[in-house]
Amino acid sequence: MNSFAGAEHGGIVHTVLGPVPADQLGVTSVHEALLSVVPGAEYAFDVEIDRAEIFEILARKLTDFRDHGGRTIVDSTGMFHGRDVRLYETLSRSTGVHIVASTGMGPEEMLGGYFLTPQTNPPTPWPAEKFAELFTREITEGMVVPRIERRGAAGLVAAAANHKGMTATEESLFRGAARTALHTGVALSIRYGNDVVHDLEIVLDESLPASRVVVGALDRTDAVAAGAPHDIARRGAFIAVDHVGLNNNDAYLTDHKRAALVVELVDAGLGDRILLSSNAIGVAKGQPDYEVPYSFVLSTFVPLLTSQGLSDEDVRRILVDNPRTLLCVTER
Structure with a gap:
């Protein structure tokens, strides 16, 4: 997989171990989860949080990703879904995989009443500027280890809306x-x-x-039926085909249809807008396990793409160049 190494590119990316030159990211997966904990599950009587065991599982999965040519993982879960900055620092040092952690949150049902400003009657959403202040500090001052300290800077801000439609709180969150x-x-x-x-x-x-x-979940069947991947890419945003490996859910394309979609987008001149990942969960607590390897895109999906005519240059652009461009911090 060394053939997918990227060319020199200026700028830096925020990782959990500090700023890294963008041209060192290599093959990058932009929508994954390391430790994903449903808010409150850490207090449940039947949920065990064994940090040593969690470390061993994640280290093994990250090492497998690295051994298949992967270099950078983006944990895009945001603030309150199990993000453990200290753990991620140790994992990065141990495996040699760059880890980009994120700030942000959503959808609304996962926020908790605090973010509905319950002192008002009826409850009203947090204003956008309060969300902005909260997230900005996680980038300019470091990500919070609750009630203890701040660590390294977040490298991405993430926001999610309810599948039934964006709520007023989620609009405030997105803004x-x-x-x-x-x-x-x-x-x-x-x-x-x-x-x-x-x-x-x-x-x-x-x-x-x-x-x-970057707009995630553009391998949802409803999005594809509406032509959204092409439409969003033409508007200039990155599109994430980010459930690679999920083949038993009618709400999403199968991998063969995902590959066909990627080829269509490249043929339409939109190859510089595509990102790939699996939304894999390394360790899940309070929700079902989702055992798709972080290496799945590299080990299984890339061969499928090349069998359908995608060139090594196209693959390199999708796996290296596009995420590097996205994650590189721009001048303010």
């Missing part, structure tokens, strides 16, 4: 996340609700360039 991306230079990752164009327009309305946005 705050967009302001954070605009003012700090990191990219914004959004996972849309039921109207991808509407949700993208919300963040673009905050003057954030489309080129600083």
